[in-house]
Amino acid sequence: MTLSALFIAHGSPMMALENNEYTRFLERLGQELPTPKGIAVFSAHWDDADQRMTGDQQHQTMHDFYGFPEEMYQLTYPAPGSAELTARISACFEAGNLHAKTVTGRGLDHGAWVVLKKMYPAADIPVIALSVDSKRSPKEQYDIGAMLSELRQEGILIIGSGGLVHNLRMIHESEEPDNWAVEFDEWIAEQLASWNLPSLFNYDKKAPHARHAVPSYGMEHFVPLFYAMGAADNGRKAKRLFQSYQYGSLSLNCWSFE
Template structure:
């Protein structure tokens, strides 16, 4: 059973409580995919210069956000970990000469549990969370994902959780997407559909409105895309499964890589 690698926009933490077109899509996606043996998720909210991954029997739920309704802080997602999957990932990192360190007691940040709770509400699939390093080059991030590509053939779902357009200083209450956000998303889509790594890796110089879409203080939300793409380097086929917007420019999209 070979699973795709996915890039999933996790939007606002409020997605944990919302019932909208996007949350219904994620629930449907979780039902339609073959049930994974395990999930490895690279989260934008775990940005570390060293490669980290969880090694817990059970995960706590991190409420790593502020100023939200009290109900948000009562939500838990009690997924189990997987020592087997952690070890398999470590073996591949070691083979790729990437120093990595398992950590315990961290829990799942909202970049991981918010989307997983929508897709797999029973929390019955083991999860290993992985850090990203936003200071690495896109090609390095892609190469790290590629180290895990063969795990997809063994029933492991690899997810990059972030946001292609994620500039919270430019959001506003609107149901209509801002033109600049759409133009950036469509440029990214064109490069993904042709697997144009040369252009993608230089998105900050090539893409329209790159500064607005990926501000210098927020690159960590885009880079999970490269980890997820790398995990499908052996197939190099991209398909956009969903696209919508919240707050004018907050891009909610899901890409599947085979």
């Protein structure tokens, strides 16, 4: 069983409580995909210069946000970890000359658990959370993802969780998406259709409205795209599964790579 890698926009933490077109899509996606043996999630909310990954037998739930309804802080996602999968991922990184540090006691941040709670609400699939490094070059991020590509053939679901257009300073109440956000997303879609790595790796110079879509203070939300793409370097086929917007420009999209 070979699984596609996924890039999933995790949107607002409120998505954990929401019932809308996007959350219903994620619920269906979890039901339609072959059940993975394990899940490895590169989360935008774990940005670190060192490659890190979780090593817990049982995950705590991080409520790494503030100002939300009390109900949000009562939600949990007690997914198990897997010493075997942690060791397997570590071996893949070591083979690529990347030393990864195993961390215990951190828990799953909302970039990981909010998405997984919609897709796999039973929380019964082993999960390993992985950090990203927004200061690395896109090629380095892609290459790190590629180190895990063989895991897809072993039934491991690799997810990059972030947001292609994620600029919280530009969101506003609107049911219609801002043109600039749509233009950026469509440019990304065009490059993904042909797996145009030279253009994608230079998106900050080539893509329209790149500074709005990926602000300097929010790059960590964009870079999980490259980690997820790299995990499908041996196939290089992209398919957009979903696209919508909240708050004018907050892009809610899901891409499949195989």
